[in-house]
Amino acid sequence: MKIAVVGTGYVGLVTGTCFAETGNHVTCVDIDEKKVEKLKNQIMPIYEPGLDVLFERNIKQGRLDFTTNLKEGIKDAKIIFLALPTPPGEDGSADLKYILKVASDLGPILSEYTVIVDKSTVPVGTADKVHAQIAKNAKVPFDVVSNPEFLREGVAVDDFMKPDRVVIGTSSDKARKVMDQLYAPFVRQGNPVIFMDEKSAELTKYAANSFLATKITFMNEIANMCELLGADVDMVRKGIGTDTRIGKRFLFAGIGYGGSCFPKDVQALAKSAQEVKYDFKLLTSVMDVNQEQKTKLIHRAKAFYNGSLKGKTFGIWGLAFKPYTDDIREAPALENIKELLALGAKVKVYDPEAMENVKELFGNTIEFCSDEYAAVDGADALFIMTEWPVFRTPEFDKLQSLLRSKVIFDGRNLYDTQAMEDLGFTYFSIGRKDVDGK
């Protein structure tokens, strides 16, 4: 089948590449000329494990190509995916300007029946808006379908190729058949394609992300209680996660959720609630708690250093919002760096993948180091912000000799507290007992 994907960000690239991998011919369209030039030269603009191999194979086999020209890109396409940004507008609601612009451009250039698919995360009612926008100038029949994406960065290929479920919102039998055929290879393992109406599909996406953000936030609050009561959040996590009604995943306490989606989607759902005059109190709390959680370790550092961080040097391990990505959107590390600089501290950083993206933001106000050990050389303490595997088993001897004093603020609970006590570290983590290295 011939498919067009409009927007070659994370979702567009994974969607396009995976549909090519299952034998379709995919043309990806983007207005960013530099990006399209790179893609044409087989340069992958994002770091996503496993995607590059599929990407190169499908380009070589002639199933995946790129253009900046929408009309050329959608030629003969039976399905057009919109994988466009939906960033927060000034009031926190999802800004639909990118989607509606492409919808209005599509109207006059559709030449036969086409299924247009909202792959972006969009508020309830967007499929209707996209339909109305296209209909203004369309001369041929078409359907607009909602097909939200649930992939996670870092494991995006696996999530896309072997989804837990595929959600498709459509009230058209014709569109349903086309989508069913397209997704057949992805659900051979028996996971379902769940058909529903457009509005329910749109809300399903916000409900999923908001539920997961709430689950994490709940554990962060339990961690805060653990600290006050002397309990251990890792034990509590194991204790409740083994209950299959709760489940083991997304129960890890830390320095708050970040990324390009949880923060914006929780905010957008709260805004949608406001618009229909519903007071979604839970979401407001989730956002407030998450905000406080992000810089929690700085408060602990301030208390440890008798109120002032001025003149101190801190090493930071991890900049990306989570491991296996170079994405720094809403990464807790960024807020911590800003706060440390504002308090007069010096900052040295290392991340296996995200350094270039952070250079664009902080320039020479912080020191970028060649590896994790260089980042702690001469530092007063280490802050751990992202749980990259390389940080899990450091050479503690080396760490001890490089740090000015043996102090670690760990936002991801990477180390065993007893082991840190045995090694003589002063060790602060989340929801567990503090280790006083004296």
Ligand SMILES: NC(=O)C1=CN([C@@H]2O[C@H](COP(=O)(O)OP(=O)(O)OC[C@H]3O[C@@H](n4cnc5c(N)ncnc54)[C@H](O)[C@@H]3O)[C@@H](O)[C@H]2O)C=CC1
């Ligand atoms: N990043 C993720 O892991 C996930 C994102 N989503 C949702 O998918 C949507 C897209 O997200 P990302 O891929 O992260 O966005 P992104 O910001 O990385 O990429 C969007 C792309 O669209 C392009 N674009 C903008 N206007 C265009 C136009 N008129 N014509 C052609 N291309 C245009 C941009 O140049 C950019 O390359 C968002 O709604 C997001 O919430 C959903 C699931 C996962």
Ligand SMILES: O=C(O)[C@H]1O[C@H](OP(=O)(O)OP(=O)(O)OC[C@H]2O[C@@H](n3ccc(=O)[nH]c3=O)[C@H](O)[C@@H]2O)[C@H](O)[C@@H](O)[C@@H]1O
């Ligand atoms: O809509 C989206 O864009 C995507 O958002 C998330 O995926 P992603 O943002 O890639 O990353 P997650 O693995 O969900 O992690 C999000 C944040 O939560 C944090 N987190 C996650 C799990 C956990 O137990 N604790 C925790 O603090 C991570 O550190 C990270 O900052 C969802 O998991 C995807 O299903 C969804 O498609």
